[in-house]
Amino acid sequence: MPQTTRPRPASFSGSGEADAGEPGQPGRVAARTDRAPAHGDRDAVVPDLGDVDGRPASVEGHASAGIGFASVDRRTAVGSGHTSADGHTSVDGHTSVDGHTSANGHTSVDGGSASLDEPADEAAAAEWFAAQQRALIASVQVAVACGFDREAWRLAWAMADHLDRGGHWGDWIATQRAAVGAAERLGDTAALALAHRSLSSGYIRSGRHVEARRHLQVAFDLFVERADHAGAARCQHALAWLLETQDRFAEAVAHDERALDLFRLADDPVGQARALNSAGWHHARLGDHDLALECCEEALELQRGLGDAAGVAATLDSLGYIHHRLGEHEQAIERYRDALLRYAEQGDRFNEADTSIRLGDTWAAAGRWDAARQAWQRAVETLDHLAHPKAAEVRTRLKDLDTPTVDGLRWPVTT
Numbered sequence: 001m002p003q004t005t006r007p008r009p010a011s012f013s014g015s016g017e018a019d020a021g022e023p024g025q026p027g028r029v030a031a032r033t034d035r036a037p038a039h040g041d042r043d044a045v046v047p048d049l050g051d052v053d054g055r056p057a058s059v060e061g062h063a064s065a066g067i068g069f070a071s072v073d074r075r076t077a078v079g080s081g082h083t084s085a086d087g088h089t090s091v092d093g094h095t096s097v098d099g100h101t102s103a104n105g106h107t108s109v110d111g112g113s114a115s116l117d118e119p120a121d122e123a124a125a126a127e128w129f130a131a132q133q134r135a136l137i138a139s140v141q142v143a144v145a146c147g148f149d150r151e152a153w154r155l156a157w158a159m160a161d162h163l164d165r166g167g168h169w170g171d172w173i174a175t176q177r178a179a180v181g182a183a184e185r186l187g188d189t190a191a192l193a194l195a196h197r198s199l200s201s202g203y204i205r206s207g208r209h210v211e212a213r214r215h216l217q218v219a220f221d222l223f224v225e226r227a228d229h230a231g232a233a234r235c236q237h238a239l240a241w242l243l244e245t246q247d248r249f250a251e252a253v254a255h256d257e258r259a260l261d262l263f264r265l266a267d268d269p270v271g272q273a274r275a276l277n278s279a280g281w282h283h284a285r286l287g288d289h290d291l292a293l294e295c296c297e298e299a300l301e302l303q304r305g306l307g308d309a310a311g312v313a314a315t316l317d318s319l320g321y322i323h324h325r326l327g328e329h330e331q332a333i334e335r336y337r338d339a340l341l342r343y344a345e346q347g348d349r350f351n352e353a354d355t356s357i358r359l360g361d362t363w364a365a366a367g368r369w370d371a372a373r374q375a376w377q378r379a380v381e382t383l384d385h386l387a388h389p390k391a392a393e394v395r396t397r398l399k400d401l402d403t404p405t406v407d408g409l410r411w412p413v414t415t
Contacts, residue, residue: 122309126347129162133171140175149182153191156182160198161310164205165348167386173202193222193231197238204242212242233262233271240278249285256282270311273302277315284322292322313342317355324358329366336362353382357394364401373401 119125129136136159143152156179163172176199183192197219203212216235223231236259243252256279263271280295296318303311320335336359343352360375376394383391 122346126162126165126345129159130166130347133159133162133166133168137171137175140178144178144182149186150188152182153179153186153188153195157191157194157198160201162347164201165346165350167350167388169202169205173199173206176202189222189226190228193219193226193228196222197231197235200238201241204238204245207245209242209246213239216242229262229266230268230271233259233266233268233275236262237271237275237278240282244282244285249282252282253279253286269302270306270308273299273306273308274311274314276302277311277318280315281318281321284318284325287325289322289326293319293326296322309342310346310348313339313346313348313351316342317351317358320355320362321358324362324365329362332362333359333366349382350386350388353379353386353388354390356382357390357397360397364397369401373398376401 119128136155140152140156143149143155156175159175160172163169163175176195179195180192180199183189183195196215200212200215200219203209203215216238220232220235223229223235236255240252240255240259243249243255256275260272260275260279263269263275276295276299280292280299283289283295284292296315300312300315300319302308303315316335316339320332320339323329323332323335336355339355340352340359343349343355356375356379360372360379363369363372363375376397380391380394380398383394
């Protein structure tokens, strides 16, 4: 990927682009719009987290209480690879409070020793989280109610990836709003930056772009104040994802490049690889497949060396798309299948479904209609379970498979 001039750290949206604010309030938004009430008002600010799973709208019933959520869909999901609506720019590279980033892009939080054994692998971790999910979410509620704000935000931070991968976006938003409130009361700007960035990702997943942009700006400003280049980079990465969901791919590439520069400045190889993958995905969406291939192959080599499992899965999916667009169907199918195996191991249900859609597109483009039907059917079943509106798009593909065109040929896939 070509080198770019390093952006000024304080620039988030770039010159000539106003940040999206609340309706009627264009331009840069104020830094604190989601402050939590004071300590004495805890009972009024704790949402019933056990009842919001999969229903983001219900969380907003607590908005008047002031409860103030980070992956790295997927491609931009620095923690979670393709994590945009189609999983390409996730932002969940969680940054540790002290700036130490682990090989998977998530930074450790210094919270003392734990008595639990570490899961053997990604699949075991996903299984454990699934079994303990309701108890963990309830624990955030209890921690806030009892005044354990430090524990509340850390617990919310630790479970963000699991909630994202499982499609539990209502719970993700609710717990991160609680984390914002806890960090505010603690006066912990590092925790507050992480919580705002994570909350923005939940809103991007839910299609609530204005709220997402607002929280991203707050997080970016806090990271800049702390001279946290990696944190600021992840905000740029998340903004690329947000722009991607609006089909603004050229603008997304510009923010990918800003993220890459900042990750280099922070000496964060995990972030660099994910920014490269995100840039490659966006170049592919713009039709520049040679540059896209170059970026993603470089990203994949880095991620394999770093052991970044989520990043590898996301980049394999990007490469599958690039090969599909180049008409190299066998290579695309191989990459997609490899990505699907990894997403299944990680319990990343949305991105598994999203990759299945693209695999079906490639099968159809190759004239393998039965295989396309199977891939799309798997995708629609998962999306239905997640109550995701993209299921309707997949149903259209399945319906069109059975609808001959005027010349008697089946539906041509050019996605």
